[in-house]
Amino acid sequence: MSRPADPPDLARWRADTPGCERRIHLNSAGASLVPRPVRAAIDAHLDLEDEIGGYEAGEARPEALERVGEDVGRVVGAARRNIAFSQNSTTAFAQALGAFDFAAGDVILTSRADYASNQIMYLSLARRLGVEIVRAPDLPEGGIDPQAVREIVRRRPPTLVAVTWIPTNSGLVQAVAPIGAVCRAADVPYLVDGCQAVGQMPIDAPAIGCDYLSATSRKFLRGPRGIGFLYVADHALAAGAHPLLVDMHGATWTDPDRFELTPDARRFESWEIAYALVLGLGAAAAYALEVGLETARERSWALAAYARERLTEVPGVRVLDRGAERCAIVTAELAGRAAAEIKLALRARGINTSSPARDDAVIDMDAKGASSAIRISPHYYNSAAEIDTAVESLGDLLGSR
Numbered sequence: 001m002s003r004p005a006d007p008p009d010l011a012r013w014r015a016d017t018p019g020c021e022r023r024i025h026l027n028s029a030g031a032s033l034v035p036r037p038v039r040a041a042i043d044a045h046l047d048l049e050d051e052i053g054g055y056e057a058g059e060a061r062p063e064a065l066e067r068v069g070e071d072v073g074r075v076v077g078a079a080r081r082n083i084a085f086s087q088n089s090t091t092a093f094a095q096a097l098g099a100f101d102f103a104a105g106d107v108i109l110t111s112r113a114d115y116a117s118n119q120i121m122y123l124s125l126a127r128r129l130g131v132e133i134v135r136a137p138d139l140p141e142g143g144i145d146p147q148a149v150r151e152i153v154r155r156r157p158p159t160l161v162a163v164t165w166i167p168t169n170s171g172l173v174q175a176v177a178p179i180g181a182v183c184r185a186a187d188v189p190y191l192v193d194g195c196q197a198v199g200q201m202p203i204d205a206p207a208i209g210c211d212y213l214s215a216t217s218r219k220f221l222r223g224p225r226g227i228g229f230l231y232v233a234d235h236a237l238a239a240g241a242h243p244l245l246v247d248m249h250g251a252t253w254t255d256p257d258r259f260e261l262t263p264d265a266r267r268f269e270s271w272e273i274a275y276a277l278v279l280g281l282g283a284a285a286a287y288a289l290e291v292g293l294e295t296a297r298e299r300s301w302a303l304a305a306y307a308r309e310r311l312t313e314v315p316g317v318r319v320l321d322r323g324a325e326r327c328a329i330v331t332a333e334l335a336g337r338a339a340a341e342i343k344l345a346l347r348a349r350g351i352n353t354s355s356p357a358r359d360d361a362v363i364d365m366d367a368k369g370a371s372s373a374i375r376i377s378p379h380y381y382n383s384a385a386e387i388d389t390a391v392e393s394l395g396d397l398l399g400s401r
């Protein structure tokens with residue numbers, strides 16, 4: 001069994017993460033623990049707002065806000081001009097969907113593993129506008145089949161291809177780059193939900209070939225809750241893409257009957273935004289770049305692989321993960337027990353996990369015959385000893401030890 005050794009930087013990462021002292025936090029797919037510089041950036045800005053006023057504080061730090069855009073851009077391999085801040089990943093995704101004038105009979109091509117809120121948005125577009133939703137089949141090992149996407153696009157070009165890179169469940173890493181190549185070759189717009197991927201692994205959004213990539217701050221990027229962002233590719237900006245309901249920050253009202261779009265991705269933003277959280281997101285991006293996104297991937301994936309191995313030793317536990325390549329999200333069914341109950345019992349022992357239910361991933365859960373799962377999502381600052389403690393506690397709770 002490959003038990004990941006503690007790397008030399010682990011002590012420093014943990015010292016920067018006060019929450020580590022008190023709990024075993026294995027819920028980065030929910031919200032990771034924030035490192036000290038993130039909290040400090042938020043506090044400093046709230047202090048400034050207290051002192052000089054909210055609008056005044058926002059205007060006092062234009063370079064700091066600019067730097068956030070640059071650092072967030074670097075996390076996804078993009079420039080400042082390609083980044084729009086949003087309240088969360090879902091609003092970023094919705095803003096991108098709002099850039100398309102869908103009509104009855106238009107097709108959205110997606111995956112079986114797309115995030116629940118995204119599936120509901122597609123269904124809402126189907127209900128309101130008559131859009132047709134096509135879900136490409138999976139590969140035998142799990143995850144959307146890029147060859148099947150190619151065939152579907154060839155037979156009936158969709159208005160949009162939308163794919164969740166790392167779904168909320170199942171350890172899957174979907175093949176977003178090969179699908180991007182299909183979309184670019186056929187000139188079909190492509191929206192990627194990068195919410196769970198950002199901060200977990202290196203990302204080069206232009207190389208994926210997507211028009212949009214949505215993300216949140218609080219998960220593997222280790223930023224605060226309540227803030228996210230949207231990457232918008234240069235070719236989408238050049239084509240004049242903008243959200244249906246663009247506001248006075250995304251555009252300028254130039255004449256009674258005219259408006260002009262903001263030249264860069266900021267046309268997808270709202271005027272009002274929590275500047276303290278934007279600065280917290282920037283500190284998280286800078287911290288992630290300093291740790292290294294390759295380091296984050298290697299270490300979090302190795303800890304997750306170790307958790308999967310250890311879970312198979314616990315009688316009655318069924319690991320549900322699929323895919324040729326498995327990420328830092330581990331899901332397992334628990335001997336017929338409700339995962340929400342076990343999650344709370346683990347929490348009472350100081351161990352944080354989460355418990356996706358069927359309606360978090362209807363297609364995936366039904367295919368596996370599971371009604372709930374425990375989700376363990378380590379990050380680079382966790383240790384193998386923490387995984388051992390969590391799995392042993394789980395075994396105790398299931399009465400198998």
Ligand SMILES: Cc1ncc(COP(=O)(O)O)c(C=O)c1O
Pocket residue numbers: 029030088089090091115117164166167168193195196215216217228
């Ligand atoms: C794959 C995926 N996409 C999108 C979201 C939604 O993110 P947010 O809550 O920031 O809107 C989540 C949240 O768990 C997710 O797992």
